[in-house]
Amino acid sequence: MRLLDKTHIHHIAAGASVLGCGGGGDPHIGKIMALNAIKQRGRPIELLDLNVDLDKLHPDALIVATGMIGSPSVMIEKLPNDSESIEACRFMERYLGKKIAAIYPIEVGGANSLLPLATAAHLDVPVIDVDAMGRAFPEFHMTTFYLDGINSSPFVLVDSKANICLIQAQDAYETEKKSRALCIEMGGIALFAAYPITPAVAKASGILGTISRAQEIGETLEKARNEKADIVQVLTKLLKGFVLFRGRANKIDLRVTGGFTCGLACFDGVDTDKGKTFKVSFQNEYLLAQCDDLLLCSTPDLIILLDEDTGVPILAERLRYGSRVVALGVPADKKLCTPQGLKVTGPQYFNYDVNFTPVEELVKANRPLSKP
Numbered sequence: 001m002r003l004l005d006k007t008h009i010h011h012i013a014a015g016a017s018v019l020g021c022g023g024g025g026d027p028h029i030g031k032i033m034a035l036n037a038i039k040q041r042g043r044p045i046e047l048l049d050l051n052v053d054l055d056k057l058h059p060d061a062l063i064v065a066t067g068m069i070g071s072p073s074v075m076i077e078k079l080p081n082d083s084e085s086i087e088a089c090r091f092m093e094r095y096l097g098k099k100i101a102a103i104y105p106i107e108v109g110g111a112n113s114l115l116p117l118a119t120a121a122h123l124d125v126p127v128i129d130v131d132a133m134g135r136a137f138p139e140f141h142m143t144t145f146y147l148d149g150i151n152s153s154p155f156v157l158v159d160s161k162a163n164i165c166l167i168q169a170q171d172a173y174e175t176e177k178k179s180r181a182l183c184i185e186m187g188g189i190a191l192f193a194a195y196p197i198t199p200a201v202a203k204a205s206g207i208l209g210t211i212s213r214a215q216e217i218g219e220t221l222e223k224a225r226n227e228k229a230d231i232v233q234v235l236t237k238l239l240k241g242f243v244l245f246r247g248r249a250n251k252i253d254l255r256v257t258g259g260f261t262c263g264l265a266c267f268d269g270v271d272t273d274k275g276k277t278f279k280v281s282f283q284n285e286y287l288l289a290q291c292d293d294l295l296l297c298s299t300p301d302l303i304i305l306l307d308e309d310t311g312v313p314i315l316a317e318r319l320r321y322g323s324r325v326v327a328l329g330v331p332a333d334k335k336l337c338t339p340q341g342l343k344v345t346g347p348q349y350f351n352y353d354v355n356f357t358p359v360e361e362l363v364k365a366n367r368p369l370s371k372p
Helices: 006-019 027-041 082-096 115-123 172-185 199-205 210-226 231-239 339-345 359-366
Strands: 002-004 045-048 062-070 100-105 155-158 164-167 189-197 242-257 260-269 277-283 285-291 294-298 302-307 324-330
Touching: 002 006, 006 027, 006 210, 027 045, 027 082, 027 115, 045 115, 062 082, 062 115, 062 172, 082 100, 082 115, 082 155, 082 164, 082 189, 100 115, 155 172, 164 172, 172 189, 189 199, 210 231, 231 242, 231 302, 231 324, 242 277, 242 285, 242 294, 242 359, 285 302, 294 324, 294 359, 324 359
Parallel strands: 062 100
Antiparallel strands: 002 045, 062 189, 155 164, 155 189, 242 260, 242 324, 260 277, 277 285, 285 294, 302 324
16 A cells, blocks of 8 residues: 655646546646645545555445546536535445445546545545546546446436436446436536446456556656656657657637537647648547548547647647647557457547557558657
8 A cells, every 4th residue: 555645646647637638627626636635634645556455455345436527628617626526425325335445536637537536535545546548538438347348337426516416327338428418417517426346346357557657657757857858758758659740739629519628629740740730639538640641649549749848738628729739649558459449449439530550550650750
């Protein structure tokens, strides 16, 4: 068991902003909530590694995912608070007749990496070092749990007015459709408690060590800034990723529809990419990167846009005309790249008329691209 203090929270937030792929909600908001929760609690948050600490939990222990569902753009003006997530968990406990023993994030990107930490601190339970995406995805069923046939129900939604909705669906895909419609009625954003599972199920079906990975990314970024190192090179090496392009935004088409922040960002190439044009499509998260008609990277591989000057990841809803970016492509967890995984997270699921090709193969085929 490790303890997460304020410094660790800062690092996890920085790493979560990278793994969010432009979505998952603003990690700064989640960071503030987690820091306040630690302050109120008066001590750090326990983080359990299922490879080491599995025996610290009863085999039948109830562990639950918490976080936010809805459009990240709405979150800018309609902030979540601690009570919504706590009430969702308390309702889950009453419904199942069992106390929650630990909390985990359903995705490791964006605010949804930090909100569970805050909830765990308030409930005085540990956090499990696992998630089910290895990044952020726009839809709730895009998890390794769903691929293994694990149901997300009961699914509890709580809005800012303390309205509570319970969904008992046949599978996570049905939960996604119903919860998205309810979320729109709730003002575009809500907090949830879902995927009640045992520690053994989390270990077998989840992606282990992802909170620690976010922390490592944050620590590496801080060290790079202190040493005035090239953040793009450092991050590319750490994530085993690739520089896709360097460009300046010349058009941002963004809209909130169906409970998502959707759109297209277009870029003029700069430096070694001058004369080229690029575009990135997104639905909460960046999902497809192209150079003219050439595919550079697609979901489930991670597409990360960094501010050219600061190296800070840019959320999709915060892209602006003139934003100068470096785009990275990073390989996704292998569980998501199986034929079954691609049916749920691949480009064709989002109606993009391309087949998934791993980013490392695309870079090799498309060279020369932008240099690190």
